[in-house]
Amino acid sequence: MNKKTRQDVVDFIESRFEWARERFTDVLRAELDTAIDLAGLVGAIDLPEQRHYKERLNRFIESDHQQWLIANRRAS
Numbered sequence: 001m002n003k004k005t006r007q008d009v010v011d012f013i014e015s016r017f018e019w020a021r022e023r024f025t026d027v028l029r030a031e032l033d034t035a036i037d038l039a040g041l042v043g044a045i046d047l048p049e050q051r052h053y054k055e056r057l058n059r060f061i062e063s064d065h066q067q068w069l070i071a072n073r074r075a076s
Contacts, residue, residue, distance in 0.1 A: 001042065001043055001044055005044065006044050006045075009035075009039045009042075009044035009045065010039075010044070010045065010049075012035060013032065013035050013036060013039060013045075013053060016028060016031060016032045016035060017032070017056065017060075020032065020060050024060055024061075024063075024064045029057070029060070029061060032053075032057050033057060036050060036053045036054060036057065037050075039053075
Protein backbone atom coordinates (compact mmCIF):
# COMPACT_ATOMS: atom_id res chain seq x y z
CA MET A 1 0.00 0.00 0.00
CA ASN A 2 1.41 3.37 -0.93
CA LYS A 3 2.04 6.13 1.59
CA LYS A 4 -0.78 8.37 0.25
CA THR A 5 -3.41 5.63 0.54
CA ARG A 6 -2.23 4.76 4.02
CA GLN A 7 -2.47 8.42 5.06
CA ASP A 8 -5.97 8.69 3.52
CA VAL A 9 -7.11 5.74 5.65
CA VAL A 10 -5.65 7.25 8.83
CA ASP A 11 -7.23 10.63 7.97
CA PHE A 12 -10.60 8.93 7.49
CA ILE A 13 -10.40 7.32 10.93
CA GLU A 14 -9.24 10.57 12.52
CA SER A 15 -12.12 12.49 10.92
CA ARG A 16 -14.60 10.07 12.47
CA PHE A 17 -13.01 10.61 15.88
CA GLU A 18 -13.43 14.37 15.34
CA TRP A 19 -17.14 13.83 14.67
CA ALA A 20 -17.34 11.67 17.78
CA ARG A 21 -16.13 14.59 19.91
CA GLU A 22 -19.18 16.57 18.86
CA ARG A 23 -21.83 13.85 18.84
CA PHE A 24 -21.17 10.21 19.56
CA THR A 25 -23.79 7.85 18.17
CA ASP A 26 -24.14 4.09 17.78
CA VAL A 27 -23.87 4.48 14.01
CA LEU A 28 -20.63 6.45 14.34
CA ARG A 29 -19.31 3.86 16.80
CA ALA A 30 -20.03 1.07 14.32
CA GLU A 31 -18.45 3.04 11.48
CA LEU A 32 -15.29 3.65 13.49
CA ASP A 33 -15.12 0.03 14.61
CA THR A 34 -15.47 -1.18 11.02
CA ALA A 35 -12.99 1.35 9.63
CA ILE A 36 -10.37 0.36 12.21
CA ASP A 37 -10.86 -3.34 11.53
CA LEU A 38 -10.71 -2.89 7.75
CA ALA A 39 -7.64 -0.68 7.97
CA GLY A 40 -5.91 -3.40 9.95
CA LEU A 41 -7.01 -6.15 7.59
CA VAL A 42 -5.72 -4.43 4.46
CA GLY A 43 -2.47 -3.39 6.13
CA ALA A 44 -3.12 0.35 6.15
CA ILE A 45 -2.35 0.36 9.87
CA ASP A 46 -0.25 -2.08 11.83
CA LEU A 47 -1.34 -4.00 14.93
CA PRO A 48 -0.10 -1.42 17.49
CA GLU A 49 -1.94 1.35 15.59
CA GLN A 50 -5.07 -0.78 15.42
CA ARG A 51 -4.87 -1.44 19.16
CA HIS A 52 -4.39 2.29 19.79
CA TYR A 53 -7.50 3.18 17.78
CA LYS A 54 -9.56 0.45 19.47
CA GLU A 55 -8.51 1.69 22.91
CA ARG A 56 -9.35 5.24 21.89
CA LEU A 57 -12.77 4.10 20.66
CA ASN A 58 -13.37 2.25 23.93
CA ARG A 59 -12.60 5.45 25.87
CA PHE A 60 -15.22 7.28 23.77
CA ILE A 61 -17.74 4.53 24.52
CA GLU A 62 -16.99 4.64 28.25
CA SER A 63 -17.25 8.44 28.32
CA ASP A 64 -20.55 8.35 26.42
CA HIS A 65 -21.91 5.76 28.83
CA GLN A 66 -20.84 7.83 31.85
CA GLN A 67 -22.52 10.93 30.41
CA TRP A 68 -25.68 8.92 29.80
CA LEU A 69 -25.66 7.68 33.41
CA ILE A 70 -25.20 11.17 34.79
CA ALA A 71 -27.97 12.60 32.59
CA ASN A 72 -30.40 9.85 33.54
CA ARG A 73 -29.68 10.08 37.26
CA ARG A 74 -30.62 13.76 37.14
CA ALA A 75 -33.80 12.96 35.26
CA SER A 76 -34.98 10.37 37.76
